[in-house]
Amino acid sequence: DTGVSQDPRHKITKRGQNVTFRCDPISEHNRLYWYRQTLGQGPEFLTYFQNEAQLEKSRLLSDRFSAERPKGSFSTLEIQRTEQGDSAMYLCASMADRGRGSNQPQHFGDGTRLSIL
Amino acid sequence: GNSVTQMEGPVTLSEEAFLTINCTYTATGYPSLFWYVQYPGEGLQLLLKATKADDKGSNKGFEATYRKETTSFHLEKGSVQVSDSAVYFCALSPWGGNQFYFGTGTSLTVIP
Numbered sequence: 001d002t003g004v005s006q007d008p009r010h011k012i013t014k015r016g017q018n019v020t021f022r023c024d025p026i027s028e029h030n031r032l033y034w035y036r037q038t039l040g041q042g043p044e045f046l047t048y049f050q051n052e053a054q055l056e057k058s059r060l061l062s063d064r065f066s067a068e069r070p071k072g073s074f075s076t077l078e079i080q081r082t083e084q085g086d087s088a089m090y091l092c093a094s095m096a097d098r099g100r101g102s103n104q105p106q107h108f109g110d111g112t113r114l115s116i117l
Numbered sequence: 118g119n120s121v122t123q124m125e126g127p128v129t130l131s132e133e134a135f136l137t138i139n140c141t142y143t144a145t146g147y148p149s150l151f152w153y154v155q156y157p158g159e160g161l162q163l164l165l166k167a168t169k170a171d172d173k174g175s176n177k178g179f180e181a182t183y184r185k186e187t188t189s190f191h192l193e194k195g196s197v198q199v200s201d202s203a204v205y206f207c208a209l210s211p212w213g214g215n216q217f218y219f220g221t222g223t224s225l226t227v228i229p
Binding site: 041 | 166
């Protein structure tokens with residue numbers, strides 16, 4: 001178990017550019033979540049996948065944001081035409097789905113810090 | 118709806134002091150409750166959890182008891198260390214739900 005891995009750890013880009021982040025979950029975990037965290041706040045839910053299916057998206061996820069999880073393994077989060085307000089830490093988490101109400105914890109990666117110039 | 122409210126920070130304590138960080142929640146049904154810790158530049162790490170009323174989660178000297186009657190899950194530690202300095206997040210997962218709901222975090226600084 002190598003934990004949840006995110007790449008890159010830091011990304012600095014100019015406003016208007018596109019960026020893509022990658023998340024590799026714990027291998028046996030079939031659920032994968034993306035969160036956004038700004039300074040002094042808790043993680044805010046963006047979207048989640050059950051295997052390769054994207055089952056829920058937050059209203060925070062504008063049409064400039066897209067996430068994929070091909071083959072139910074790693075996931076990517078892309079932000080198009082970045083804006084200043086996109087500057088944040090983007091966290092990925094995975095968990096095992098053992099059925100309804102299974103009470104499993106989420107396991108987090110170290111995040112990708114995005115800075116928009 | 119589902120939400121978590123944590124006490125405002127930052128909290129500054131001397132080494133070996135007693136720690137309490139308050140957390141109350143609103144949830145539909147019977148949620149599971151969690152405390153996570155975040156060190157600078159890192160992601161969140163699970164500290165402890167409780168899955169039903171009156172359960173006590175514990176880890177590394179930290180404890181929290183699931184109190185259904187007061188909808189609370191306060192974090193406590195009898196004697197804090199400098200290494201406990203971090204941000205602590207209370208979270209809930211509704212029974213049968215798909216999302217986690219996090220509080221805004223409480224920053225703890227322990228001074229020698």
